[in-house]
Amino acid sequence: DSVSSESRGALIVLEGLDRSGKSLQSSRLVSYLEGSGHSVEPWRFPDRTTSVGQMISSYLANKSELDDRTVHLLFSANRWEKRSQMEAKLKAGTTLVVDRYSYSGVAFSSAKGLNIEWCKAPEIGLLAPDLVLYLDIPPEKAAERGGYGGERYEQLEFQKKVAEYYEVLRDSSWKIIDASLPIEEIEKQLQELASECLKECQKGKPLSLLWS
Ligand code: 2DT
Numbered sequence: 088d089s090v091s092s093e094s095r096g097a098l099i100v101l102e103g104l105d106r107s108g109k110s111l112q113s114s115r116l117v118s119y120l121e122g123s124g125h126s127v128e129p130w131r132f133p134d135r136t137t138s139v140g141q142m143i144s145s146y147l148a149n150k151s152e153l154d155d156r157t158v159h160l161l162f163s164a165n166r167w168e169k170r171s172q173m174e175a176k177l178k179a180g181t182t183l184v185v186d187r188y189s190y191s192g193v194a195f196s197s198a199k200g201l202n203i204e205w206c207k208a209p210e211i212g213l214l215a216p217d218l219v220l221y222l223d224i225p226p227e228k229a230a231e232r233g234g235y236g237g238e239r240y241e242q243l244e245f246q247k248k249v250a251e252y253y254e255v256l257r258d259s260s261w262k263i264i265d266a267s268l269p270i271e272e273i274e275k276q277l278q279e280l281a282s283e284c285l286k287e288c289q290k291g292k293p294l295s296l297l298w299s
């Protein structure tokens with residue numbers, strides 16, 4: 088007998104530098120998918136609501152200091168603590184639109200000088216996104232948009248390094264979107280890419296794991 092392929096929700100991740108428009112586009116994409124009758128939830132990492140997330144949040148706000156490897160592992164733990172819930176939601180047919188994921192984890196820590204393979208290791212076994220929407224913007228242009236909130240990492244020179252590591256991390260699940268385009272145009276592109284992805288997942292595309 089053949090293995091039955093189960094319909095499921097899609098794991099869609101938005102990535103990009105600070106001020107690339109991820110948060111705005113995530114919420115617009117969620118509204119669009121909801122409006123099309125899908126079950127969908129907005130997620131984000133770091134999830135600052137958990138106790139691990141509160142340690143991360145305090146670190147990002149420069150209210151506490153943590154060793155670079157320690158905070159890297161906290162970001163990873165913050166994804167691991169949500170993993171089973173994530174899998175359950177997807178299997179129940181809910182699509183998750185996630186603002187940042189493991190790629191942020193590896194790109195930001197590698198930009199600090201940590202070894203990239205070391206950075207990837209704790210992410211192995213987390214659910215792999217079905218689609219990564221990368222909002223591509225030159226670091227200088229993102230900085231011009233202003234509104235860097237004064238958190239750790241929100242500096243042009245550092246963001247340039249992050250952009251280089253994002254490039255190294257690209258794989259076949261990535262779609263590169265020109266984040267300099269008008270908001271509505273980006274929105275439209277994301278809607279098309281997401282809809283296509285949802286169809287594949289409804290048809291029973293199996294879940295896969297990082298890092299492959
Ligand atoms: P927001 O500005 O999106 O709240 O992100 N970061 C994020 C990491 O260094 N590692 C990670 O694993 C994740 C998910 C990117 C806060 C900052 O945290 C960084 C920006």
Ligand code: MG
Nearest residue numbers: 105236238241
């Ligand atoms: Mg930020």
